[in-house]
Amino acid sequence: MKHWCSAIDVAPGLKEKLTAAGLEAAQLADVKELDPSELLLIYSPPDQLLEQWRTREDTPVQSSDLRQIFQQQLKYTKLGACCAADWRLNYLDTTSLLRLIQRQQPRLELSTPYPEASPIASLVSLQLFKESPDVLENYLNLELHAELFGLQTDSDYIQRLQTRSLTDLLLTDWWQVNAERECSREQADSNLLRMQQIQDDFDRILQEQSGVRSLLQDQNKLSRDLLTHLAKQQLES
Known part of the structure; x- marks a missing residue:
């Protein structure tokens, strides 16, 4: 075999x-x-x-x-x-x-x-x-x-x-199927809520990263302005 x-x-x-x-x-x-x-x-x-x-x-x-x-x-x-x-x-x-x-x-x-x-x-x-x-x-x-x-x-x-x-056994089994279906629905709702939380966290991180990028851009601009000012002073002296 x-x-x-x-x-x-x-x-x-x-x-x-x-x-x-x-x-x-x-x-x-x-x-x-x-x-x-x-x-x-x-x-x-x-x-x-x-x-x-x-x-x-x-x-x-x-x-x-x-x-x-x-x-x-x-x-x-x-x-x-x-x-x-x-x-x-x-x-x-x-x-x-x-x-x-x-x-x-x-x-x-x-x-x-x-x-x-x-x-x-x-x-x-x-x-x-x-x-x-x-x-x-x-x-x-x-x-x-x-x-x-x-x-x-x-x-x-x-x-x-x-x-x-027998009828009573069928009724019990039928209701159990409904309970399982309800449990599945609750699980689906929970998963949906969790996915929404993950999406919210992701959006928040993107916003924070956007704020950091904006701050870096401001710092870079300030540095360039400062360097330009120092260069002008050196030329004038």
Whole structure:
């Protein structure tokens, strides 16, 4: 195994461990040029992918993007690529990753928890599955082909999302988004005020420098006048 690939950038800690294990990153668009048997394909549950995309990317993801991502990932897995969920890989240390690369079977504790879905991402995911059921089907198929490290497949995925999309949880999450947006606005206002202060300080320095230049010019003129006066006195004497 020589390369790893993910639809979206993995967590920094996992990236460091993958690099330490000797794997090189590859773009999903370039995977077709690689030998599938030398590839570790990293996928995320749809809700986690949505959440990662929201926090790391400026451009909103479209449902068509998600359909394409899971179609491609399942395709390359069926061609022989080793695949694993990012959250399971996050629990492995570098030594365990090296064992995985060597086609051994590292194992996780059975008590290892599934990633907790945010209420809004859960609701969006459930709606996505209604409109594009193939996304859910492809994700569950990835689970069937994946390295599970001794854990179970995510067969209760829908139930997990449903328990996280209750109204009270959604309201709390929604208000939290508003609070984050308000915090961002306050930060922007603070940055704007700081920039204005910097501009004022800069203008003041320029004015002070202008005053110094004016004083130097006056001193130079006075010196020239004095020298001229002394020269005239010497000529007259």
